[in-house]
Amino acid sequence: MNTTLESRPTTAPSATHHDALIIGAGMSGLYQLLRLRRLGLNAHILEAGSGVGGTWYWNRYPGARFDSESYSYGYSFSDEILQEWAWSEHFAPQPETLRYINFVADKFDLKRDITFHTRVKSAHYDAAANLWTLTADNGPPHTARILITALGPLSAPTMPRIPGVETFKGTAYHTANWPHHPVDFTGKRVAVIGTGSTGVQTIQEVSKTALHLTVFQRTPNWCAPLHNGKIDDETQAQIKANYPAMFARCQETFACFLHTPDPRSTFDVTPEMREAFFEKLYAERGFGIWQGNFRDILTDRAANAEITQFVARKIRERVIDQTVAEKLIPKNHGFGTRRVPLETKYYEVYNQPNVSLVDINDTPIERITETGIKTSDADHDFDIIIYATGFDAITGSFDRIDIRGVRGQSLRDTWSNGPQTFIGVMVEGFPNMFMLMGPHTALGNIPRSIEYNVDWVTGLVAHMQAHTLTYADATPDAVASWTRHVITVGTGLLSNEISSWFTGVNSNVEGKQTRIIARYSGSAPAYRAWCDTVAAGGYQEIVLR
Numbered sequence: 001m002n003t004t005l006e007s008r009p010t011t012a013p014s015a016t017h018h019d020a021l022i023i024g025a026g027m028s029g030l031y032q033l034l035r036l037r038r039l040g041l042n043a044h045i046l047e048a049g050s051g052v053g054g055t056w057y058w059n060r061y062p063g064a065r066f067d068s069e070s071y072s073y074g075y076s077f078s079d080e081i082l083q084e085w086a087w088s089e090h091f092a093p094q095p096e097t098l099r100y101i102n103f104v105a106d107k108f109d110l111k112r113d114i115t116f117h118t119r120v121k122s123a124h125y126d127a128a129a130n131l132w133t134l135t136a137d138n139g140p141p142h143t144a145r146i147l148i149t150a151l152g153p154l155s156a157p158t159m160p161r162i163p164g165v166e167t168f169k170g171t172a173y174h175t176a177n178w179p180h181h182p183v184d185f186t187g188k189r190v191a192v193i194g195t196g197s198t199g200v201q202t203i204q205e206v207s208k209t210a211l212h213l214t215v216f217q218r219t220p221n222w223c224a225p226l227h228n229g230k231i232d233d234e235t236q237a238q239i240k241a242n243y244p245a246m247f248a249r250c251q252e253t254f255a256c257f258l259h260t261p262d263p264r265s266t267f268d269v270t271p272e273m274r275e276a277f278f279e280k281l282y283a284e285r286g287f288g289i290w291q292g293n294f295r296d297i298l299t300d301r302a303a304n305a306e307i308t309q310f311v312a313r314k315i316r317e318r319v320i321d322q323t324v325a326e327k328l329i330p331k332n333h334g335f336g337t338r339r340v341p342l343e344t345k346y347y348e349v350y351n352q353p354n355v356s357l358v359d360i361n362d363t364p365i366e367r368i369t370e371t372g373i374k375t376s377d378a379d380h381d382f383d384i385i386i387y388a389t390g391f392d393a394i395t396g397s398f399d400r401i402d403i404r405g406v407r408g409q410s411l412r413d414t415w416s417n418g419p420q421t422f423i424g425v426m427v428e429g430f431p432n433m434f435m436l437m438g439p440h441t442a443l444g445n446i447p448r449s450i451e452y453n454v455d456w457v458t459g460l461v462a463h464m465q466a467h468t469l470t471y472a473d474a475t476p477d478a479v480a481s482w483t484r485h486v487i488t489v490g491t492g493l494l495s496n497e498i499s500s501w502f503t504g505v506n507s508n509v510e511g512k513q514t515r516i517i518a519r520y521s522g523s524a525p526a527y528r529a530w531c532d533t534v535a536a537g538g539y540q541e542i543v544l545r
Ligand code: NAP
Pocket: 064, 065, 066, 067, 068, 154, 159, 160, 161, 162, 193, 194, 195, 196, 197, 198, 199, 201, 216, 217, 218, 219, 339, 360, 388, 389, 390, 391, 501, 507, 508
């Protein structure tokens, strides 16, 4: 192929060579493959799983489904896909989403450029050859001029550091490593550890059939109703007719959801109006109560207290046993300051006779035993233990690969005091490495952010092609200025004052106990404006040669 970015390896003759290598065949990797292919590059994906889908490939746990409206989540770049694909529910379940991603991959014949069953272990930049060399857990090394990380911000699952985990004789699963066959809970004593978005979805589903379900909760979260439903034919037709307007709306909102903050402040209105507004949001579908609430609920403590008290009242109304209700009400953070799990009758689950809640702050887990879980006051026997214990988020998937830059320096060490990036896409000293959904990018409704991220990277690669450039590295000034900006924008947000994956904290990972500002927390339009200015200015923040 005759492109300027085409290159032949000089350092690793036995290696398989491509113009660009992409790590990960999730939604970002697939779209990036298509865009690079359309530029004429020989691009290739290395993927650990046996199929495409990323998050939606791995997270097959019972109850897994969208929390963003299905139609706002799918790819927007192809009218053909938009018109051919019909979402069955407002919030599609995981099997449907996985089918959708396969449909897209097949439509564009993407799988022929993907090597599956290949987990990348290292990526080293060779300055003399201006090439990246990747090694994986099997197969030959791979070389490429361009390296694209499409790793996903929530893709490195973490098990709890509880003694005895390996001794359990029953069946144990992490939700992000769920088997490909159905798991039957009928007649089974099941434990779920973890009550984040994943735990909440799992608990709702498992409680329907398990003989007994015991939930081990460390920190309760503020959950809100999903209000899912089937999409009828008339609504389907409206959705398909309105795609351009809907995606235009997503481009305008704060985090690319269909919902965006109300322009009013909490105390602009009377208490009665406030209550009525909260009631309306609580009765509406999706993230409205979080993303479409008064504009100051995540920055003003008094405003946050109002919505927090409202949701606490709802929990007390929905849970019959008030001792259990109090355990389910978070006490260390206000509503919306951590990711809000959306639920369907989650709180009512605790009214069922086959469900019990163990607050491990009162009775800590001492160890996992051969037969179950030993807390400070009881031995609980189980057939199945489900670990819904989350991820080493945002930087964790990078940490698991030995990524080395121009001076042999490791990315892990470079970020030991928190990530430093240029617009979340580049890291100084790691030339031609472009991150999709990397640290310090705008996340929000992820596919919307992915498409922008991929389009921006594709624009830069096209610019390099057009100007016969083979080397791109962010300047130290550009990195310092973006990192400062991210920290400034994140300062004062109540969500950055509480430990969660938003703040890079994971109690199960050495060195991840200190809060950092891990994601860009300004608006998506502001993020895009910054990146657009860089491109329009001819990429002056990047050393190009
Ligand atoms: P998470 O929010 O980090 O929750 C992990 C849970 O495990 C927390 O309740 C945590 O308690 C608990 N935990 C961790 N280690 C523990 C230990 N050693 N002992 C006891 N409990 C422990 O992870 P997640 O629920 O997988 O969700 C992560 C993110 O994925 C979500 O916030 C969301 O962005 C995304 N997600 C999206 C969807 C969707 O869109 N539908 C669904 C699921 C997940 P602490 O809080 O005390 O640490």
